Amino acid sequence: MTELLHNPVFLSLAAGVLIVLGTTISGCWIKAKKASLEADLKREMIERGMSADEICRVIQARSSVGCGQSKGDD
Numbered sequence: 001m002t003e004l005l006h007n008p009v010f011l012s013l014a015a016g017v018l019i020v021l022g023t024t025i026s027g028c029w030i031k032a033k034k035a036s037l038e039a040d041l042k043r044e045m046i047e048r049g050m051s052a053d054e055i056c057r058v059i060q061a062r063s064s065v066g067c068g069q070s071k072g073d074d
Contacts, residue, residue: 038062 004010038059045055 041058041062042055045058050058
């Protein structure tokens with residue numbers, strides 16, 4: 001086992017795997033957090049009695065994606 005820790009190829013591969021895993025996990029966490037915050041905002045606006053059009057305008061103002069669209073739609 002200690003032989004692997006002295007092998008530069010193994011260390012390079014291990015570092016690469018850790019970097020990829022770290023960025024993937026953090027990217028997924030950020031995406032989930034944004035979705036959670038947007039859901040909380042929508043729930044709060046519904047509780048305030050805002051109409052669907054008003055909610056849509058607020059969401060459009062916060063992002064470049066319009067209501068009923070996904071980022072891949074043009």
